[in-house]
Amino acid sequence: MSELKVYNSYSRQKEVFTPLTRGHVGMYVCGPTVSGESHLGHARPYITFDVIYRYLQHLGYKVRYVRNITDAGHFEEEGREAEDKISKKAVLEKLEPMELVQKYTNLFHWAMAQFNTIPPTIEPTATGHIVEQIGMIQQLIQAGYAYEVNGSVYFDLKKYAASHDYGKLSGRVIEDLLETTRELEGQEEKKDKADFALWKSVAPEHIMRWQSPWGVGFPGWHIECSAMATKYLGPEFDIHGGGMDLLFPHHESEIAQSTICNHSAPVRYWIHNNMITINGRKMGKSYNNQIRLTEMFSGDHPLLEKAFHPVTIRFFILQTHYRSTLDFSNEALQASEKGLKRLWEAYENLGRLTMTGEGAAAKEAELDVKVRRLLDEFDEFMNDDFSTAKVLANMFEIVPVINSMKDKTVPVTALSKETFELLQSKFKTWIEDILGLKSVTEADNEKLRGVMQLLIDIRREAKGKKDFATSDKIRNQLAQLGITLKDEKGGEMSWSIE
16 A cells, blocks of 8 residues: 655645654644634534544554634734634623633534534643643743733744744745734834734733733733644644644744744644635635535525535535635535435445355456456545545446446446455445545434434423423324334333334
8 A cells, every 4th residue: 555645735745644653643733713603614624634533543543633722812813903802702792701612612513523523632722721821931931032011922023033944834934024014003012013922911801811920911822722732742743734724824823932942843744724715705704705504504594505414515525635725606515415415325235235156257357457446546545645535536436336236237246256345345434434424314313313312301301390291292292293202111211203
């Protein structure tokens, strides 16, 4: 099998993947800012890195996957006067900030579960790591690369760039940054316009605030990822991932901070997914074309013709290479819906097929050779920078073969026994375990089971309170819908669909 090669955003070329520690991989992916609900653009990185996580495990690596939750002060735009989005939103929603954080964190986790993503091994929060962030800022001050002004602390970017290769990841030149930086509030206290905040002083009425050696305030956006990645993955780790929109300033700033504190570049392989556009236009608030994930699942958005199942969206995303722009449209999603249905039906048909006898006498039979080649290329394509699109294309070449065997227009014995067994095992491994797809019908059944369990729990509670009116109402109304709820011994309940 070929070696795994990944496209490193830092070197701008594909490189053979060699982890720091044999058999182990440390991977950090920038998580959501939980000041609001996740939208379609957020789906791509977390589905992309879920597949990378699954594939690395498939290759036999023990992976520590760290994905943070940004639940503290976050700059709306680097350089603008610090604006804590979470505090601002909490006021609007009349919630305590951490109540808001919990609400949107729960919603994010729910959406990720709908997409069938595996949770990260560690999910640290910014608010849970204030001590580590303060410690790192103190290191930067002691090293002479950060300075305090009026209770705020800034990173001295010009000093860093004088002796380090700043801008290599994003392709930005520091002189360009100075020329393009706008006159914004809070700039006057910095030594230089390009310097970014590590800690921001806040007024007494500010809701989210912490004590620090420089006074009360909250951390900057970039420092949290440097602090948490260092804590859980060490001063140097294998993979850092995220969307291309984070290349600058976030990831560039992470490199600068971590390099000074840890005396070495923090990441071996930077991996970035490209953006999702909508009808050819970049997604953004100004275009009023951001579609929240709950809107995608319900179809409740002006740009949507119908609701789309989360697994369909996952399939849609995986049909395009992660480094290519992905354009969303109703037509594209509907095509993905049909494609997933066709693929899954073929997969189910394949599971029902059996081979009696030894199969094709000659392994060199034309169909056998073709199917074997298409299967072997799964690994080859995935090892070439995680090309899920090519893997799926090969699967669709095999689908007519499976359907012909099901219809008996082509005998199962046209394949050798070895190839037939490989076909069954590889389809299962790749469709379910690596690509993380599942039957949309099966996924809907899981939701139904969840709803039924909720109703059973409510009915059991009602019976315990001798509220027989509610208990009978639940059973009778389910019966009208064709669902029979039966009381078993020991207070248990079972249900069945007529």
